[in-house]
Amino acid sequence: MKLNRSKIRPLLLLGLMVTLLTVLSGCGDNLAQQDVMARVKRTNHITWGVKNDTRLFGLMNIKTGEIEGFDVDIATAISQEIFGKDVDVKFVPVTSNTRLPLLKNGNIDALAATMTITPERKKEIMFSDTYFNAGQAIMVKKGSKIKSVKDLTSGTKVLGLQGSNSVANIKKYAPDAKVLQLADTAQAFTALKSGQGDAMTSDNGILYGLNRDDPNYQVVGGTFTNEPYGIGMNKGQEKFAKAVNQALKKIEADGTYQKIVDKWFSKVAGFDGSVIK
Amino acid sequence: MISILTTYWPDFVEGLKYTLSASILALIGSLIIGLIFALFVINPLKPLRVIGHVYIEIFRNIPLLVVAMFFYIVMPQFIPHLDGFTAGTIGLIIYTSAFIAETIRAGIESVDLGQMEAARSNGMTYLQAMRYIVLPQALKIVIPPLGNQFVNLVKNSSVLAFLAGFDLMYQGNLIASTTFKTTDTYLAVGLLYLILTMPLSYFMRYLEKRWSQGTAE
Amino acid sequence: MSMIEFHSVDKYYGKFHALKDINLTIERGEIISIIGPSGSGKSTLLRTINGLERISSGKLIVDNFDLADSKTNMNKIRKNVGMVFQHFNLYANKTVLENITLGPIKVLKKSKAEAEADANKLLSLVGLTDQAAKLPSMLSGGQKQRIAIARSLAMKPKAILFDEPTSALDPEVIGDVLEVMRKVAKQGMTMIVVTHEMGFAREVGNRVIFMADGQIREDSHQPQEFFAHPQDSRAKEFLGKIIHNS
Numbered sequence: 001m002k003l004n005r006s007k008i009r010p011l012l013l014l015g016l017m018v019t020l021l022t023v024l025s026g027c028g029d030n031l032a033q034q035d036v037m038a039r040v041k042r043t044n045h046i047t048w049g050v051k052n053d054t055r056l057f058g059l060m061n062i063k064t065g066e067i068e069g070f071d072v073d074i075a076t077a078i079s080q081e082i083f084g085k086d087v088d089v090k091f092v093p094v095t096s097n098t099r100l101p102l103l104k105n106g107n108i109d110a111l112a113a114t115m116t117i118t119p120e121r122k123k124e125i126m127f128s129d130t131y132f133n134a135g136q137a138i139m140v141k142k143g144s145k146i147k148s149v150k151d152l153t154s155g156t157k158v159l160g161l162q163g164s165n166s167v168a169n170i171k172k173y174a175p176d177a178k179v180l181q182l183a184d185t186a187q188a189f190t191a192l193k194s195g196q197g198d199a200m201t202s203d204n205g206i207l208y209g210l211n212r213d214d215p216n217y218q219v220v221g222g223t224f225t226n227e228p229y230g231i232g233m234n235k236g237q238e239k240f241a242k243a244v245n246q247a248l249k250k251i252e253a254d255g256t257y258q259k260i261v262d263k264w265f266s267k268v269a270g271f272d273g274s275v276i277k
Numbered sequence: 278m279i280s281i282l283t284t285y286w287p288d289f290v291e292g293l294k295y296t297l298s299a300s301i302l303a304l305i306g307s308l309i310i311g312l313i314f315a316l317f318v319i320n321p322l323k324p325l326r327v328i329g330h331v332y333i334e335i336f337r338n339i340p341l342l343v344v345a346m347f348f349y350i351v352m353p354q355f356i357p358h359l360d361g362f363t364a365g366t367i368g369l370i371i372y373t374s375a376f377i378a379e380t381i382r383a384g385i386e387s388v389d390l391g392q393m394e395a396a397r398s399n400g401m402t403y404l405q406a407m408r409y410i411v412l413p414q415a416l417k418i419v420i421p422p423l424g425n426q427f428v429n430l431v432k433n434s435s436v437l438a439f440l441a442g443f444d445l446m447y448q449g450n451l452i453a454s455t456t457f458k459t460t461d462t463y464l465a466v467g468l469l470y471l472i473l474t475m476p477l478s479y480f481m482r483y484l485e486k487r488w489s490q491g492t493a494e
Numbered sequence: 495m496s497m498i499e500f501h502s503v504d505k506y507y508g509k510f511h512a513l514k515d516i517n518l519t520i521e522r523g524e525i526i527s528i529i530g531p532s533g534s535g536k537s538t539l540l541r542t543i544n545g546l547e548r549i550s551s552g553k554l555i556v557d558n559f560d561l562a563d564s565k566t567n568m569n570k571i572r573k574n575v576g577m578v579f580q581h582f583n584l585y586a587n588k589t590v591l592e593n594i595t596l597g598p599i600k601v602l603k604k605s606k607a608e609a610e611a612d613a614n615k616l617l618s619l620v621g622l623t624d625q626a627a628k629l630p631s632m633l634s635g636g637q638k639q640r641i642a643i644a645r646s647l648a649m650k651p652k653a654i655l656f657d658e659p660t661s662a663l664d665p666e667v668i669g670d671v672l673e674v675m676r677k678v679a680k681q682g683m684t685m686i687v688v689t690h691e692m693g694f695a696r697e698v699g700n701r702v703i704f705m706a707d708g709q710i711r712e713d714s715h716q717p718q719e720f721f722a723h724p725q726d727s728r729a730k731e732f733l734g735k736i737i738h739n740s
Contacts, residue, residue: 013475014471014472014475017468017471018468096454097450097453097454100454100457100459101453101457101459104457104459120455121457123457124457159441162450162451162454163450163451163453163454163455168455180361180441181441181447181450181451182439182440182441183438183439183450187439190350191349191350191441193350194349194350194351194353194354195353195354195357196349196350196353196360196361196441389583389586391579391581391583392583392585392586394546394577394579394583395577395579395583395584395585395642396585397546397568397572398544398546398572398575398576398577398646399572399576399596399597399601399645399646399649400569400572400573400597400601400602400649401569401596401597401600401601402569405600405601409585409588409596409600410585410587410588413587414586414587417587
């Protein structure tokens with residue numbers, strides 16, 4: 001009898017935990033459902049998720065502690081357009097892997113984080129109109145035999161970012177290559193530098209940013225997909241989405257958008273101007 | 278959570294395979310290396326003692342992620358083809374071995390000094406005395422804390438996820454980022470880790486009970 | 495050639511002077527009792543003989559090996575010089591039989607069968623044949639010490655060192671252990687015994703060394719005479735107390 005009981009106990013414990021976990025997983029998120037327009041007007045605070053490891057789009061300036069880049073400036077411009085010049089814009093760093101959960105849990109109000117508009121993501125969140133047209137490319141060490149995505153044959157390793165659209169794409173364009181997914185851009189690039197992969201794939205703008213850090217690497221073969229970036233918002237925030245789209249049109253019309261584009265991309269060698277909206 | 282488990286079952290199985298292999302390799306490796314450094318620390322020759330202490334203190338006090346990253350990022354310059362799985366497993370071995378060395382050292386030192394003296398007086402060499410007399414007794418004392426180390430090791434193998442090591446956590450990350458069902462995915466991952474670690478805990482407890490029946494003098 | 499020779503041996507623990515200018519020659523077959531108050535250096539002296547303690551200066555020759563020489567292989571000396579401890583130190587993880595056979599098998603490279611045959615003879619010598627399969631933890635103190643002596647004998651040593659072999663025993667079992675020691679003495683074994691058993695020292699021993707404060711104060715080849723008429727003042731005082739107490 002006693003022996004039986006001691007054998008059952010671990011099973012009981014396991015069952016209890018499974019139940020607990022299942023209950024937990026059913027818990028909902030309320031903060032994300034609050035109307036952003038109303039709340040920001042009341043509190044004068046808006047929180048954006050941006051990258052902090054991606055040069056040109058969102059990169060932490062170690063000296064000032066501020067995140068700087070195209071996405072950051074666009075987010076600021078949109079916020080000021082909607083809520084006025086005095087609105088307090090806060091930035092929270094996200095990675096490709098954490099950006100959707102953070103948005104859906106209500107930690108952030110909107111995302112400007114090099115995020116391509118895709119049908120899969122549209123099931124989860126809402127997108128604004130396209131605010132930047134990127135395209136996927138690959139980057140290799142100078143002198144590499146790999147000249148384009150076609151050279152990524154079996155036996156080659158491609159480094160990508162967990163949760164990025166580019167990883168899904170590369171499996172289509174280079175089905176024989178082994179894909180290794182790392183947590184963020186900086187890690188993927190470090191892994192490329194230490195020889196963990198033969199090439200790194202991401203959006204061209206991101207790769208050009210890395211290229212500026214280290215000229216021993218180059219983007220090869222041009223873009224092989226279109227990656228339209230959109231502002232990400234939670235479902236149910238129709239009012240906010242409408243305001244964001246209006247704001248986008250407004251800053252395009254008054255030249256603010258072009259100023260931001262020039263600020264970040266005019267000096268990037270090899271960057272094809274046509275990819276910008 | 279159940280639907281995530283069933284839909285992505287092959288990916289979870291793949292992850293389990295890598296997690297399990299890394300854990301088993303690291304368990305054996307860290308036990309051997311840990312034992313060697315424990316012997317370094319307690320042996321009479323000072324240079325070896327110093328080496329042992331330095332090794333233990335360094336790797337016990339550096340985060341596992343840093344050790345693993347070192348092997349992933351820095352070592353490939355010297356050793357080509359050191360992939361994420363290998364680098365992570367080496368990192369795990371080295372990190373865990375420092376703790377195991379400390380555990381075994383404490384176990385050895387808790388064995389009565391008279392046992393060593395008697396064995397030496399019996400004509401045995403230092404290594405013979407260790408092997409036949411001191412270590413078997415130390416091992417008995419060391420099994421419960423060693424069990425904790427092993428369970429920690431399995432959990433710590435999730436460091437592979439940062440090195441694209443295809444383990445359970447890595448697969449979880451990928452599934453979470455493609456399905457966007459983050460909560461469910463990580464709950465499933467947690468459950469699978471439990472399935473790995475709980476039997477290990479119970480097995481160590483069983484060993485502990487069985488071994489303690491041969492009582493000490 | 496003498497079995498053991500101390501020439502001006504000193505031993506320090508840090509600043510503590512544990513052995514002071516020890517000069518001593520021990521011949522084969524001698525049965526020596528070392529007595530003296532606690533802290534007098536008896537055990538230290540004993541432990542230098544098989545290298546459990548290193549000497550600080552002087553010369554110590556055991557079985558033609560120079561113990562001060564770092565090239566000397568201690569294992570060779572220990573193979574020939576056994577030791578019996580106050581707290582027995584039986585291998586806790588081995589059975590009684592294994593305690594006796596382990597040394598012969600691992601050190602003398604005897605076959606298991608041969609070692610066990612020898613061990614059984616020794617078990618009957620110490621009167622514990624029926625305990626062979628037990629673990630040490632199941633034995634009484636007196637039984638443990640008799641096994642420890644058998645373990646020592648199994649190595650067929652040239653000498654055995656006894657470090658207070660009866661001090662940790664209940665009075666009623668001391669006799670059994672002394673009985674075994676007498677048997678060993680009769681076989682002609684060289685025995686050096688640190689002891690408080692004055693009876694053994696007087697009747698079995700053929701030489702008594704009295705130590706105090708790390709020095710040999712008296713060295714007598716006539717134990718009966720020594721106990722009747724000690725010469726050294728410290729020895730007189732010591733024996734006076736012992737007799738008074740018993």
